[in-house]
Amino acid sequence: MTDVAQAFVPGHVTGFFTSDPDPDPTKAGSRGCGIALSDGVVVTVRPADAVSIELNGEPIAMGAVERVLDTLEAPAAVSATTDLPLGSGFGVSGAMAFGTALATNAAFDRRLSRNELVTIAHGAEVQAGTGLGDVVAQAHGGVTIRLEPGGPQDNVLDRIPARRRIEYHVIDELATDDVLDGETTALTMAGKKALSEVVQEPTLDRFMRASRTFARESDLLTARVRDVVLDVSEAGGSATMAMLGETVVALGTGLTDAGYDPGVCQIHPAGATLEPDPSM
Amino acid sequence: MTDVAQAFVPGHVTGFFTSDPDPDPTKAGSRGCGIALSDGVVVTVRPADAVSIELNGEPIAMGAVERVLDTLEAPAAVSATTDLPLGSGFGVSGAMAFGTALATNAAFDRRLSRNELVTIAHGAEVQAGTGLGDVVAQAHGGVTIRLEPGGPQDNVLDRIPARRRIEYHVIDELATDDVLDGETTALTMAGKKALSEVVQEPTLDRFMRASRTFARESDLLTARVRDVVLDVSEAGGSATMAMLGETVVALGTGLTDAGYDPGVCQIHPAGATLEPDPSM
The missing domain is CATH 3.30.70.890 (GHMP kinase, C-terminal domain)
Structure with a gap:
């Protein structure tokens, strides 16, 4: 286990999307297209005695982040900063979920691949009901076209x-x-x-x-x-x-x-x- | 058609690879793993009366680049600059092929997707015999694990x-x-x-x-x-x-x-x- 680790995740604005439910949250998701933004979220993860999550200095409940930490068996203090507003279509919850997965993997030396981390964060977002395609697009970058839904094992992506x-x-x-x-x-x-x-x-x-x-x-x-x-x-x-x-x-x-x-x-x-x- | 366009392509060092031939150059390639480098190649494409290719100010013959321009039906002057040496395992030819594809698509308004451009550059590299996996990894970035060979229609990628x-x-x-x-x-x-x-x-x-x-x-x-x-x-x-x-x-x-x-x-x-x- 190293010490602290940090990740940057771009914001993501979706232009259009489909809803593609599936009993398996790593297969569920959406097709669609959106833009990754240079304005994003910086997520810092520190091993701690108990899970805590804050955004811009304020404690916040975020189901997707809690699920990611649970899956990675990582009691951590997650602190995120962003200039983007919550609940306004910028994918802040997806950014926090995937940033937590990336940084936790490093801080706790979990030795997972990037696709595995995307799968965990995407599934957590779907289960939390806060997003269907942001995590996948935020991991891919640019203007992502999601041709097939789901996590990396199932989806098909392209870019403009x-x-x-x-x-x-x-x-x-x-x-x-x-x-x-x-x-x-x-x-x-x-x-x-x-x-x-x-x-x-x-x-x-x-x-x-x-x-x-x-x-x-x-x-x-x-x-x-x-x-x-x-x-x-x-x-x-x-x-x-x-x-x-x-x-x-x-x-x-x-x-x-x-x-x-x-x-x-x-x-x-x-x-x-x-x-x-x-x-x- | 816009004017000039420019792309940056990271260098790529391969640690290990397989050779996976196929009659279709967009399906041929290699599995393996390598590192994309912040030292890379800047490729500038300008519409011109005839095709010309130069690297660091010197004219150079580069089969993969010629094939890319031919496929995109783009008579262009391609000029590339890099601090990386040629023929030393940094993927400079792959970088020039994919950089030419990206910048030509913009300069000549060819309206192709990123996967289509990767496919064209990857196929050109394979046919020119100068590389099997660099283009795919240089398009993907980071430490790319190529789990299945070929262009984007066929390959499977992950990352460390x-x-x-x-x-x-x-x-x-x-x-x-x-x-x-x-x-x-x-x-x-x-x-x-x-x-x-x-x-x-x-x-x-x-x-x-x-x-x-x-x-x-x-x-x-x-x-x-x-x-x-x-x-x-x-x-x-x-x-x-x-x-x-x-x-x-x-x-x-x-x-x-x-x-x-x-x-x-x-x-x-x-x-x-x-x-x-x-x-x-």
């Missing part, structure tokens, strides 16, 4: 090869579990259609267009998000809704050009990374 | 989750095609054994040990490499041979501690990346 400035504007929270627990047939049909659009032409512009159509057809688009997306469009830009938050994401300077004061970051080119151990 | 300082010491070149064209049964048997060692315990230490055994059993270990590896071992470190070069790679400060003046870099956590377009 792109680098770009990304802006975001948060209006309010949305509860992920309310949507995922509800009727998802129409949502999944809209998600499949969007996926086939992006597979035909894997570009950012096509992704944004397919995501806007999905937001309407899935009935997830809120009036306030729609108004901001239209503002960006009228200013000549391209924006869509981050699933699942009342959050607008735009390419380039789309939100700035429309008069908003957005968060600004980049497409993060890599998946989550363990921070180098300065002693090695 | 690790960050570490890496040192390297180049003695001389080795010709990759001489080895790959020869009898590879014993090599592949040794590669499979090493792979199963690393799958049992995916750690850097186990990887280095399995790689040293592979170098001996495959008969690829040269006397000069063996002497340097022993020097590092006697100084308390861990080193192995980079396949295929007369090059020694060590973890941490292994070569420095043994009195050498090595190249120094880090495990590169990400696969190859397109550089951001500053105009966007």
Whole structure:
């Protein structure tokens, strides 16, 4: 067992998705497409007498993180910091789950492979009901196309090869579990259609267009998000809704050009990374 | 068609590998394990009247790059820069092939997915006889375990989750095609054994040990490499041979501690990346 270990996990905004349930949480998940962000979550894991979890200095209950620690049989103090808001479609819970898995593996010398750690964190998120595809995409990085659902043993991934400035504007929270627990047939049909659009032409512009159509057809688009997306469009830009938050994401300077004061970051080119151990 | 585009591709040192031929070059390749390096190759692609390829300012013939441009129907001037030596086991030809694919896709607006670009560059490398697994690992990043051979449609990849300082010491070149064209049964048997060692315990230490055994059993270990590896071992470190070069790679400060003046870099956590377009 070494001492403390730290991981960085990119935020992730989903443009569209399907819901693909399965009795096995490592096979369940979603297809879809989303963007890993250079704004993310830093997760620090320290061996401790009892499990504790905090986010930006405040204690927080997070089912997915607890399950990861339980699976790895690791009593640890997990402390995470991020500038991204919770519950707004940035995949903060997925980031905490996978960051905890990566850093715990190092701090407790658990000798698992990266795919095994993704499987553990993905299954924990699915069981906790807080996400279906964030962990997989946050481990993969870039603009991930999830062609088949589930953890690394089952999924099929590709990427839109792109680098770009990304802006975001948060209006309010949305509860992920309310949507995922509800009727998802129409949502999944809209998600499949969007996926086939992006597979035909894997570009950012096509992704944004397919995501806007999905937001309407899935009935997830809120009036306030729609108004901001239209503002960006009228200013000549391209924006869509981050699933699942009342959050607008735009390419380039789309939100700035429309008069908003957005968060600004980049497409993060890599998946989550363990921070180098300065002693090695 | 935009203007110029640029990609960074990490260098890649292979510790052990198998040779898995197939009539289809996108299915052929190798299993094995290697380390992506923060020292890599920057590839710039500009639309041009005729194809030209240069490395560090000098014209160079590179079959894999020519095939990539041919497949993408892209007459381009490709110029690459790197501090890594050619023919010494750093995957420079694979880096140039995949960097050309990534940057050409952007510069010529070819709208292909990342997996499609990996497939094209991997197939080109196999057909040119300059590599079997570098492109796939350079696209994936980190310490890639190649569990099944071939391009993204066929292969299965995992990673050893690790960050570490890496040192390297180049003695001389080795010709990759001489080895790959020869009898590879014993090599592949040794590669499979090493792979199963690393799958049992995916750690850097186990990887280095399995790689040293592979170098001996495959008969690829040269006397000069063996002497340097022993020097590092006697100084308390861990080193192995980079396949295929007369090059020694060590973890941490292994070569420095043994009195050498090595190249120094880090495990590169990400696969190859397109550089951001500053105009966007």
